[in-house]
Structures are given as C-alpha cells and as structure tokens.
C-alpha cells in the first residue's frame with residue numbers, strides 16, 4: 001500500500017486525490033474519529049436530525065476507502081456512546097438501524113477491499129437486528145487482513161476501565177495475576193481494545209474540544225486534531241490535512 005502511495009506521490013494527480021506532501025513513511029497506523037455535528041448539519045438545513053446521521057454514513061464510506069488506499073492499519077469510528085441511549089427514543093431507534101443499513105450496502109465492498117470489520121462496545125445490550133448485522137459482518141470479514149474498520153458501538157470508556165479493574169481484581173484474587181505484574185501493558189490487555197494498538201491520531205469534528213468518554217486510556221499519547229467542520233461535510237481533503245498536521249508534529253517531536 002505504501003509503495004502504491006509512493007507511486008501516486010510521484011504523479012501530481014492520482015485518480016481522485018493528489019497526496020500533496022503526505023509522507024508515505026509516516027501514515028498514522030491507527031486513526032480514531034469522533035464523528036460529531038450530524039444533528040447540527042441537519043438543523044442548519046431545516047432537516048430532521050436523522051438526515052444528518054444518514055449523510056454522515058456516506059462520509060464513512062469515503063473515509064474508509066481513502067484510509068485503505070493510504071495504508072492506514074486501523075480506523076476507529078465512534079458511532080454510538082453509552083450516553084446516547086438518553087436521546088429521544090425515535091432517534092435511538094433510527095440509530096440502531098444504521099449498522100444494518102450500512103452493512104447491507106457496504107459489506108460486499110468491504111469484503112472485496114480486504115477490510116476487517118470489528119466492533120468495540122457492549123454488544124449484548126444492542127437490539128437483536130443490530131447485533132445480528134454486526135456479527136454477520138465480523139464473521140464474513142474475519143479472514144481479511146487489510147484495514148481494520150473498528151466501530152465503537154454502545155461504547156463508554158469509563159465503564160470499560162471499571163470492568164477492566166474488576167477483571168484484574170478477580171484474577172489477582174484467583175491467583176492468575178500478581179499485583180506486582182500490573183502495569184500499562186498488562187492493564188491494556190484487560191480492555192476491549194486489547195488486540196489493537198493505541199490510536200496515533202484522534203480527529204474530532206464540529207468544533208467540540210472534549211473526549212466524551214471515548215478511549216480515555218488508549219488516547220493517553222495520541223495526537224489530537226479538531227476541526228469546526230461538521231461530520232457530514234468532512235471530506236478526504238480534511239482527512240488529508242489532519243494527517244499532514246500529524247506528520248509535521250512528528251517531525252518536530254521526532255528528535256530526542
């Protein structure tokens with residue numbers, strides 16, 4: 001993938017995007033995105049909030065494809081937080097149908113593009129139709145080895161950390177774990193993201209400057225890039241700008 005990027009880098013214009021001054025050597029391995037601003041996008045246009053969520057799904061398609069072409073290893077998308085259950089029932093019901101709606105359209109392409117679908121969150125509390133759709137996608141892409149598309153779905157970082165602590169206590173009491181062996185690395189293995197590297201870059205859209213209970217442990221050393229752009233208006237160019245800024249920061253702090 002990086003070689004392909006190098007070739008495209010030589011030409012001033014690849015098929016749809018020129019990777020202007022993006023270094024193929026330092027593409028963030030794991031990019032996490034808080035996809036915010038969907039409701040505001042709809043309100044600005046006098047549309048119902050759900051229209052913003054629907055448009056937001058179209059942006060996911062573009063960013064997944066672009067991430068795969070750039071050679072990003074893991075793309076984590078914050079789709080539904082444990083706090084989102086407090087939204088109006090009509091909106092929650094609509095949101096819970098989106099995984100099925102997205103996968104019914106996209107799964108064949110994801111399989112073809114060697115993408116691995118993964119979900120981070122409490123799947124047990126999801127409606128049956130939501131769980132069935134995500135489990136089917138996880139099963140049908142588990143043998144792929146390309147981009148890991150990780151949806152944070154019904155995910156809350158504080159409850160993830162509390163559950164991790166409870167598991168550590170259980171293992172210590174059961175003699176499976178010695179307290180002295182507890183450190184960053186062993187504790188990370190008790191979290192839902194045990195099999196993933198931490199994010200190198202966090203992107204949050206719509207101008208909000210907070211983490212909203214998202215990957216609080218995992219983002220400890222990540223670069224953050226915030227934009228006023230609302231998620232439905234987010235494009236490959238915005239994504240490229242975030243990576244360009246990330247790469248500039250890496251050069252500045254690359255030294256010892």
Ligand SMILES: Cc1cc(N2CCCCCC2)n2ncc(-c3ccc(F)cc3)c2n1
Nearest residue numbers: 035053056057079080095098099102134151
């Ligand atoms: C709840 C929810 C909301 C949701 N939004 C649309 C995108 C904008 C931000 C939030 C609303 N999207 N978009 C894709 C999914 C999804 C989740 C799991 C999966 F395996 C496949 C697709 C999704 N899920």
